[in-house]
Amino acid sequence: MEERHEALVGLYLNRSARHPLRVSLHEASDWACSEYEDEDEAIRVLGSTGWDVFCSVMSEIHRCTELDYNYVNDNLIGHVKPYVATRREFSVLSSFSDGIASPNISTNARWFWQSIKMAPRLTCLTVQESGKVEYIPDRLQSLKFCWPVDSVVISRLLSRATHLKTLYIGHHYQSSEPTHGSITLPGLQHLTLNETSSLSTRGAFLRELTVPALSSLEVNSEDQFSLHLFDPETADFSTLHAMLKQSSCSLQRLRLSIPTINLQSHSTIAFLQTMSDLTHLTLEYSVTSEWPSIIPDLCAPKMVPPSNDTSQASLRCLLPRLEKLSITEHSFKEPYGLAESVRNVESIITVLESEWDSSGQWSLVDLSLSFASEERTSHRRGVVFTKPLLPLDLANRVRKLKAKGLWRFTVTLPRVRSANP
Numbered sequence: 001m002e003e004r005h006e007a008l009v010g011l012y013l014n015r016s017a018r019h020p021l022r023v024s025l026h027e028a029s030d031w032a033c034s035e036y037e038d039e040d041e042a043i044r045v046l047g048s049t050g051w052d053v054f055c056s057v058m059s060e061i062h063r064c065t066e067l068d069y070n071y072v073n074d075n076l077i078g079h080v081k082p083y084v085a086t087r088r089e090f091s092v093l094s095s096f097s098d099g100i101a102s103p104n105i106s107t108n109a110r111w112f113w114q115s116i117k118m119a120p121r122l123t124c125l126t127v128q129e130s131g132k133v134e135y136i137p138d139r140l141q142s143l144k145f146c147w148p149v150d151s152v153v154i155s156r157l158l159s160r161a162t163h164l165k166t167l168y169i170g171h172h173y174q175s176s177e178p179t180h181g182s183i184t185l186p187g188l189q190h191l192t193l194n195e196t197s198s199l200s201t202r203g204a205f206l207r208e209l210t211v212p213a214l215s216s217l218e219v220n221s222e223d224q225f226s227l228h229l230f231d232p233e234t235a236d237f238s239t240l241h242a243m244l245k246q247s248s249c250s251l252q253r254l255r256l257s258i259p260t261i262n263l264q265s266h267s268t269i270a271f272l273q274t275m276s277d278l279t280h281l282t283l284e285y286s287v288t289s290e291w292p293s294i295i296p297d298l299c300a301p302k303m304v305p306p307s308n309d310t311s312q313a314s315l316r317c318l319l320p321r322l323e324k325l326s327i328t329e330h331s332f333k334e335p336y337g338l339a340e341s342v343r344n345v346e347s348i349i350t351v352l353e354s355e356w357d358s359s360g361q362w363s364l365v366d367l368s369l370s371f372a373s374e375e376r377t378s379h380r381r382g383v384v385f386t387k388p389l390l391p392l393d394l395a396n397r398v399r400k401l402k403a404k405g406l407w408r409f410t411v412t413l414p415r416v417r418s419a420n421p
Contacts, residue, residue, distance in 0.1 A: 002049065003049055005049070005053065006049050006052055006053050006056075009053050009056060009057065010056060013056060013057070013060050019063070020063055020064070020065040020092055021060060021063045021064045021065065022064065022065060022066040022067075023057060023061070023064050023066070023067050023068070024067075024068040024070075025054070025057065025068065025069050025070065025071065026068075026070045026071075026099075027070055027071045027072060034072070035072065035073065035075065036071075036072075036073065036075040036076050036079065037075065038079065039051075039079045042054075042075075042076055042079055054076065054080075055080055055081075055084050058077070058080045058084060058085045059084050059085055059086070061085060061090075062087040062088070062089060062090060062091065062092075063092065064090065064092070064093050065092050065093060065094050065095070066093075066094065066095040066096075067090075067093060067095070067096050067097070068096075068097040068099065069096075069097065069098060069099060069100065070097075070099030070100070071099070071100060072100070072101055072102060073100055073101070073102040073104065073106065074100055074102075074105060074106045074109040074112065074113075075106050075109070077106070077108075077109040077112045078106040078107065078108030078109035079108070088111050088112075088115050089115055089118070089119075090115050090116065090118075090119035090122065091119070091120065091121070092121060093116075093119040093121060093122050094121045094122060094123055094124060095122075095123070095124040095125075096116060096119075096122060096124070096125055096126070097125075097126040098125070098126060098127045098128055098129075098132065099126075099128055100128060100129070101128055101129065102129065103129035103132070105132060105135075113132060113135040114135065116135055116137075117134075117135045117136070117137050118137075119137070122137055122139070122140070123139065123140055123141040123142060124140070124141065124142040125137075125140050125142065125143050125144070126143075126144040126146065127143075127144070127145060127146065128146050128147050129147055133153055133156070133157050136157060136161075138160045138161055138162070138163070139163050140161055140163060140164060141163055141164060141165045141166065141187075142164070142165065142166040142167075143157075143161060143164055143166070143167055143168070144167075144168040145168065145169050145170050146168075146170045147170055151204065151205045154169060154205065155181075155183060155205065155208065158183050158185065158209075159183055161185070162184075162185065162186065162187070163187060164185050164187065164188050165187050165188060165189050165190065166188075166189065166190040167185070167188055167190070167191050167192070168192040168194070169192070169193055169194065170194045181208060182208050182210065183208050183209050183210065184210040184211075184212075185209070185210070185211050186212060186213060187213055188211045188213060188214055189213055189214060189215050189216060190214075190215070190216040190218075191211060191214055191216070191217050191218070192217075192218040192219075192220065193218070193219045193220070194220050194221065195219055195220070195221050195258055206239040206240065206242065206243040207239060207242050207243065207246075209243050209247075210243075210246055210247050211243070211247045211249055212247050212248060212249055213249065214244075214247060214249040214251060215249070215250065215251060215252045215253065216251075216252065216253040216254075217240075217244075217251060217253070217254050217255070218253075218254075218255040218257070219240070219255065219256050219257070219258060220255065220257045220258070221257065221258040221259060221260060233260065233261050233262065234261065234262045234263075234264055234291065235256075235258075235261045235262065235263050235264065235267070235268070235285070237267060237268070237271040240271070241271060241274065244274065244275075245274070250277045251275050251277060251278060252277055252278060252279045252280065253278070253279065253280040253281075254275065254278055254280070254281050254282070255280075255281075255282040256282065256283050256284065256285070257282060257283075257284040257328075258284065258285065259284055259285065259286055259328075259330045259332075260286060261285050261286060262285060262286055262287070262288065262290075262291035263283065263285045263291070263294050264291065264294075265294045265297035265298070266297075268283075268294055268298075269294075269297065269298065269318065272318060272319065273318060275319070276318075276319065276320060276321070277321055278319050278321065278322055279321050279322060279323045279324070279363075280322075280323060280324045281319065281322060281324070281325050281326070282325075282326040282327075283326070283327050283328070284327075284328040284329075284330070285328075285329065285330070286329070286330045286331070286332060287329045287330070287331050287336070288331070292340075293329055293340070293344055295327065295329075295344040295347055295348065295369075296343075296344065296347055298315060299315060299347040299348060299350065299351045315351050315355075315364075316351075316355050316362060316364075320363070321363055322363060322364050323363050323364060323365060323366060324364075324365075324366040324367070325364060325366070325367050325368070326367075326368040326369075326370075327368070327369050327370070328368075328369075328370040328371075328372065329341075329370070329371050329372065330372045331371075331372070331373045331414070335373050335414075336371050336372070336373035336414040337414075338388055338413060338414060338416055341371040341413050341414055342390075342391060342394070342413070344369070344371070345369055345390065345394060345411055345413075346394055348367065348369065349394060349397050349398065349401070352364070352367075352401055352406065353397065353400075353401065356401065356404050356405075356406075364406075365405065365406055365407040365408070366407050366408045367406070367408065367409050367410070368408075368409075368410045368411075369410070369411050369412070370411075370412040371412065371413055371414045372412070372414060373414040373415060386415065386416055387412075387413065387415055388413045388414075388415075388416055389413075390411050390413065
């Protein structure tokens with residue numbers, strides 16, 4: 001960092017005096033991370049100018065309404081002299097993102113974490129590691145765990161975080177120790193779970209959780225590395241179903257985006273049948289010859305389980321308030337046939353035409369279908385693929401639906417190997 005940068009930061013801090021700040025402190029992205037064991041090492045790594053700038057910012061840290069701190073540990077904070085950071089309270093801080101990778105807390109930095117815990121207006125918190133759970137305040141409204149965390153730790157924390165409205169839990173592992181027991185989050189509206197490959201990894205935790213105000217549920221997977229390495233697992237909705245049933249919530253948005261799972265038509269439809277208030281539904285999953293697309297069964301005249309005696313079962317009957325539907329199907333082990341994907345698109349179009357012709361209008365106005373063939377052979381050098389278009393007759397039928405009020409209908413067909421590479 002150059003002296004002109006230091007002057008610019010100093011000018012900004014001086015001219016913004018008595019005004020709130022939004023500060024983001026990030027480590028250099030060269031992956032040459034330092035432990036910052038002492039002040040001399042901090043000066044050596046950051047440079048004397050960089051260290052002076054860091055101290056200048058820390059001297060005004062009490063003015064932050066939003067703070068994003070991303071360093072390998074909190075040693076830098078511990079090296080800041082008390083006479084520099086004279087005001088060690090966060091009276092206006094409302095949002096803090098802890099990007100510190102280490103779960104350990106520096107002895108000289110405990111004042112910082114204690115101030116975070118005591119910040120009277122702090123309602124939004126993002127944490128990387130669970131080692132600082134004792135410093136997480138009870139009054140939070142939004143909490144995000146980014147890295148793997150023990151289920152016992154989560155249970156202990158949530159048992160006192162009763163004001164939460166939004167909760168994100170990254171990959172977590174089930175502890176052999178007993179958890180806190182039943183947990184009720186009366187105000188939680190949005191819950192996001194990040195899974196690796198399975199829906200059943202949080203069994204005990206989800207069965208203990210009651211969320212009566214939940215309106216949005218997302219189950220995502222960010223583990224793209226495993227997509228080509230492991231065979232997909234069949235989705236098990238039992239834990240999610242147990243949580244939703246005991247919560248008696250009116251779920252409006254559901255996103256199941258795990259490309260490494262297969263969906264079984266019968267169990268998926270039975271699961272969706274319990275969510276008549278859904279307005280937004282996103283499904284992303286894997287298809288194989290053994291577990292093909294669920295779209296044909298989803299569009300069948302009678303798609304509900306045999307135990308239901310409804311005589312006129314349809315997509316609209318299943319999800320009468322649905323406004324937006326997005327389905328993405330991946331094929332990792334074998335090619336996804338173009339003809340099959342076109343038939344699936346036609347099934348959806350036929351359902352839309354039937355519902356719109358019978359009633360004149362339907363709440364479903366936004367629809368997206370994507371079919372991705374990502375088998376390993378598609379990455380061979382010299383193989384050229386093209387993106388096919390929807391057949392003309394189907395495209396014309398979509399135009400007629402849009403004329404009737406369908407707002408959006410997007411289709412992505414699987415790539416096909418070019419005849420002339």
